[in-house]
Amino acid sequence: DGSTFKPSYLNVPGTKPLSALTIGQLMDIAVEKWKDREAIVSIYQGHRFTYSQVLDMADRLAASLMQMGMKHGDRLGIFGPNSSDWYISRLAAARGGFIAVQLDPAYQAPQLEFSINKVEIKVLISTEFYKSNNCYSLIQTVVPELKNCSQVGAELTCSKVPSLKRIIMMSDKPYRGTYRLNDVINSAHPELVKKIRDEQCLIQPDDGCAIQFSSGTTGTPKGALLSHHNLVNNGYEYGKGILLMNYKDSKIALSTQFCHTSASLGGIIASLWFGSTSVLPCPVFDGLKVLEGIIKEGCTHMLATPSLCVDMISKAKENGLKVTTLKCAAYGGAPCPQKLIMDFKETLNIEHLIPIYGMTEICFAFVARPEDSLQQRTTTVGHPIDHCEVKIVDKDGQMVPIGQPGELWIRGYNVMLEYWDDKEKTSQFISPDRWGKTGDQFVLLEDGTAKIVGRVKDMIIRIADNIFPAEMEEFFIQHPDILECQVFGVPDPKVGEEICAVLRLRDGVKLTEHDIKEYCKDKLPDYRIPRYICFIKDFPRSAIGKIQRSKVLEDVKKELGIK
Structure with a gap:
């Protein structure tokens, strides 16, 4: 009955116009x-x-990169964990009109080589x-020529x-064939620094500004291209959403990596809008160091x-640490149990x-x-x-009624421009009328939450x-002794889901868990x-001979004692 059908659709027009900065x-x-x-x-x-100081260093780095031959739209790779060097490099790319390629610091040589080549x-x-x-x-594995550089x-x-024409190391130590970042910043030509400042108006809001790779393990990650318009406006919404404007002199403790959407939006762009300080307690997450930093x-x-919450709760209790300044904690990235988040609120x-919810291709949504009540939160x-518009659709792309599950589709300024140099995958993600298909199953509720x-x-x-x-699965099948493979996520209170690989070996072959993990070691990032x-x-x-995944998962959970 059309009169009672309430489609799972919301359009939030917003009160502040979008920015063209x-x-x-x-x-x-x-x-x-x-x-x-x-x-910072x-x-x-x-x-x-x-x-x-940040603006001055970013402009000098941008000027030196220009001197090295970087032009508007050229790609600058940034490879490393959170640091002030990463932060300044990212902003230098924006000032120079270059596209920052935010590489995962856990990449091994195959992923690094693929990414450099994919986006040049x-x-x-x-x-x-x-x-x-x-x-x-x-x-050096990717660029063996470095060994011969005098x-x-x-x-x-x-x-x-x-x-790849040049490599700059975030280091005071000289490395063969590379530049030191501080030398590059300090050797900027004043005329080029002036040119960087004078030419800000030539960079357009719709220009590509960042490439973030979605996950990939076999040399097939997809590079989502985001524009200044995507990130500037989304960073404002992020800052507003986490209530930065409510607190004078706000300071954000960052424990997730800058190469991911959340930290680069919340820790860089939102801070520029609201004058916040980004605080980096440690390069790799360590609950105790984050608490001490806060x-x-x-x-x-x-x-x-969720995994950070678990670690910080236990470290705070073990070390008798009392946190008194935290006004807001934004959490997302994995399904978070209600009990865990309440314990987190109380302990800290x-x-x-x-x-919050977002993903590489749609930023923060x-x-x-x-x-909202605590129950809703x-x-x-x-x-x-x-x-932003959202709708929940069935497998045919038809809207489902409010309260029914389906795939979340999103349309708005926050949807990426494209997957770099991949028309086919872009058209699979973005519909002809610009809906981004998230692949996540959602329910839209009567009160407008999801x-x-x-x-x-x-x-x-x-x-x-x-x-x-x-x-x-494709990665494991490359092993000569593995005949078939199924990979699952199994529930884990700390990280949301852990990876479980179920392997069928060739007849007569004996392999142990240790053998498989050794095989993965230099080929996969450690979290994979x-x-x-x-x-x-x-x-x-x-x-018809199709593997029954649900049955395999059921048996595996039983074997591992996981509910």
């Missing part, structure tokens, strides 16, 4: 308002930089180390990655995922819990509103952001990473290595 212009405005306020504090590096990175700025990765050695800093000819700096805000004395992802109920394509959400079983490895003689199959 670029990130570079937003930086100029931030410096006018807050030039002496600290923009990297506790572990001992760095504290004000807004005016011209200059790579890299850290020295990330966890157990020696990043220079890793780069001097520090030179234009390179790279057979495996032909687009206490030391008096942080008012933090961004969290958090005034406001703010659920849902957030709680100030008037702990069971939903909040409401759609301003200037719940995630599952993944349309069995996607595994581990911490803030989206992992697709099919790509993992399955926590659980199970072996199976044969898979249960349907009448």
Whole structure:
């Protein structure tokens, strides 16, 4: 009956018009308002930089990159964990009109090589180390020519990655064939610095500004291209959503990586809008260091995922730490149990819990509103952001009634421009009328909030990473002794979901869990290595020989004692 059918559709028009600023212009405005306020504090590096210092360093780096041959639209790769160097490199790309390629610091050589080639990175700025990765050695695998370079800093000819011309290390130590970041910043020509400042108006809001790779394990990650318009407006909504404007001198503790949507939007763009200070307690998440950083700096805000919540609760209790300054904690990246989030609120004395939802291709799309109840905040992802349409559809793309599950589609300024150089995958994600198909299963409720109920394509959400079983399965099948493979996400209270690989080996072959993990070691980022490895003689199959995934998952959970 058409008169009673309430479609799962919402359009939030917004009260503030969209902005036509670029990130570079937003930086100029931030410096006018807050030039002496600290923009970034990297506790572990001992760095504290004000807004005016950040702008000065970003412009000098942009000018030196221009001197090295970078032009508008060229790709600048940034490879490393959170640091003040990463922050300044990202802003330098925006000021120079370059596209920042935000590479995951956990990449091994195959993913790094693929990414450089896919988007044709011209200059790579890299850290020295990330966890157990020696990043220079890793780069040498991709650029073997570095071994033959006699001097520090030179234009390179790279057979495996032909687009790559120069490598800059975030280090004071000289590395063969590379430049040191501080030398590059300090050697900027004053005339070129002036040119960078004078030409901000030539960069257009719809120009590409960042490429973020979605997950990939077999050399097939997709590079989502985002514009200044996407990020500037989405950063404003993010800052507004996490209530930055309510607190003077807000400080955001960042514990997720800048290469992901949440930290780059919340820690960089939102801060420029509201004059907040981004605080980096440590390069790799460590619950104790994050807590100590929050206490030391008096942080008012933090961004969290379920696994971070679990770790911080236990570290706060073990060490008797009392947090008194946290006003708001935004959390997302994986389904978060209600009990866990309530425990988090209580342990860290958090005034406001703010659920958020987003993904690489649509940036940030849902957030709680100030008037939402605690029940809404702990069971939903909040409401759609301003200037955004959402609908929930069935498998044929038809809207379902309110309260019925279906796939979430989103339309608005926050949807990416495209997957870089991949028309086919872009058209699979963006419909002809610009709806972005998230692949996430949602329910839209009567009160305008929404719940995630599952993944349309069995996607595994581990911490803030989206992992697709099919790509993992393709990777395992490359092993000569593995005949068939099925990969699942199994519930885990700390990281949302853990990866479980179920393997059928060739007849007569014996492999152990240890053998499989060793095989993964240098080929996959550490968070992609399955926590659980199970072996199976044969898979249960349907009448037409199709593997019955639900039956396999049921048996695996029983075997592992997981509910």
